[in-house]
Amino acid sequence: MIRIVVSAALVAATMHGTAHAAADANEESRAVARSIFKELIEIDTSESGQGSTPAALAIAQRMKDAGFAESDIVVAGPNPRKQNVVVRLRGNGHKKPVLLIGHLDVVEARRSDWTTDPYQFVEKDGYFYGRGTQDMKDGDAIMAATLIRLKKEKFRSDRDIILALTADEEGAGDNGVDWLLKNRRDLIDAEFVLNHDGGGVLLENGKAVQMEVTASEKVYADFQLSTTNPGGHSSLPVPENAIYALSQGLTRLARYEFPFELNNVTRAYYEQIASRATGQRATDLKAMLATPPDQQAIARLSKDSIDHAIVRTTCVATRLEAGHANNALPQKANAVVNCRILPGHSPEEVRQTLIEVLDDSRIKVSYIATGGEIRETAPAAKGFQPPPLREDVIEPLRKVAGKMWPGTPVITSMAAGATDGVYTSAAGLPTYIVGGEAIERDDIRAHGQDERIAVKSFNRAVDFYYEYLREVVNYRK
Known part of the structure; x- marks a missing residue:
């Protein structure tokens, strides 16, 4: 009996020492x-x-x-x-x-x-x-x-x-x-x-x-939006200058939503979340996963930036450059639009969508390749x-x-x-x-x-x- 008690004590001491050593190793x-x-x-x-x-x-x-x-x-x-x-x-x-x-x-x-x-x-x-x-x-x-x-x-x-x-x-x-x-x-x-x-x-x-x-x-892609204009003296402003054309196009892009889409990974992701969610979010998740998906539920969920980005391709203007003098109408305006593209879609497909959304022949949409080269078209390869x-x-x-x-x-x-x-x-x-x-x-x-x-x-x-x-x-x- 005594030997058993001693052995148990030794085991407990050994376990305590091992845990202490592990804690020290973690701290180190x-x-x-x-x-x-x-x-x-x-x-x-x-x-x-x-x-x-x-x-x-x-x-x-x-x-x-x-x-x-x-x-x-x-x-x-x-x-x-x-x-x-x-x-x-x-x-x-x-x-x-x-x-x-x-x-x-x-x-x-x-x-x-x-x-x-x-x-x-x-x-x-x-x-x-x-x-x-x-x-x-x-x-x-x-x-x-x-x-x-x-x-x-x-x-x-x-x-x-x-x-x-x-x-x-x-x-x-x-x-x-x-x-x-x-x-x-x-x-x-x-x-x-x-x-x-x-x-x-x-x-x-x-x-x-x-x-x-x-x-x-998602697939990463940068696009350059550029527009030109003869310009002129700033004392004789005209609305159809380069900045105006580009800003109007960017406003249309900001209001545009790429189509809602789930793939096998994102559907499984939301199914797992829906099983644990509560309240309005749970209701909306289940409605979004239904066939057909509920558009009002999608709109409510999309107010969250994470959910918004998971269920659609996104494109946002990240850089602007225009003008050459404070007292001259701009002759050129450029913007960089950064896109994160859902798997199964290509950068060139998105470039064509941008052209349609901007809806202005004065705005040229080019692809910015790795290293900064400007190309007329974007890669046609789709995300893996x-x-x-x-x-x-x-x-x-x-x-x-x-x-x-x-x-x-x-x-x-x-x-x-x-x-x-x-x-x-x-x-x-x-x-x-x-x-x-x-x-x-x-x-x-x-x-x-x-x-x-x-x-x-x-x-x-x-x-x-x-x-x-x-x-x-x-x-x-």
Whole structure:
């Protein structure tokens, strides 16, 4: 009897010690992730800044310091400003690798627009502020810290884990994933891809309502709208000047709604949400899913920016340029219209729609290709179809999310934007967007002013990704 009691006590003490050790390891990993996060935020990787190379070199040094062999760390790219870093954590090679991807570049941010310096890592009021805190230096830091922790623990699995942090996802012309696939596919060839550029937990008033894994995404396309006019002296104004023509066209575009459309992923997404929704939203979701869909329900749901973007192609003017002098009528006016196109439709199809909606022969609609070239027509290729949902991606997500956010459903979704997954998917690498950050529905600030992530959310995401990645690479049916 005494021996049994002692054994039970030893077991309890051992379990307590193991839990304590795990907590310490989590804290250490959070500290590493925060340090990397700060370093990346304070490197201006925008197009007008330093480019991606300093960030890629910083990650390479972190990995070298963590004990990765130099042969498993490669910095490569098309030019000195646009280098990418690829790191390989070796497994036993029984299975093909899993590739983790994230981009190092960020969109432009002006200090005058922000309440903090966008390129300083600022912690205040329970948040980390800085350009890239949501898109997506948080994910870069988390993935890097996870590999460092696994390396320290001498973790081995049946497959290599490859991390590729790359340039120009935001559209400057030297996309790193595209370059690696075309020039160094040997570095990143994998069975499937986990993209950290999205996914995560959606919060409503602090409550987790869903964990998303994104298996489909829209196609990104930019168009230039241009119109010309002879101009003249500003003291003799005429209404039919270049700015007037363009502004009238943009007003018609702003009022235009692309057709409502659901695909297999978005229909499944809303079916899962509808089963848990309440009140008017539940009624509207069910009515939207009916055949035929209820148009009034769609209109009510579309007042939410997320729902609006999921069920239709969207196009919005993002830049305007006109005139050459304060006292002269403008001779030329240009606008950039950014479109996010539903799978199954092509940029050229949308360009033709824009021509119809603008309804003005004076407005020329051209396609802005990667790198900024202006082309008469747009690509005719349609967005890729979603890959099959892999059990070794979904089941570990359900397991870990269920432990960290009990009762929160895992929902397959479509990204309202577009990511580097367009390149990996087109190259035959099934790609899934998975992250662990929890963000309030009304606090999505990617690309916006005072971009931020909650400190608590970031720390939990570090814990999540470590657990999730271990489950993925060790998955057994």
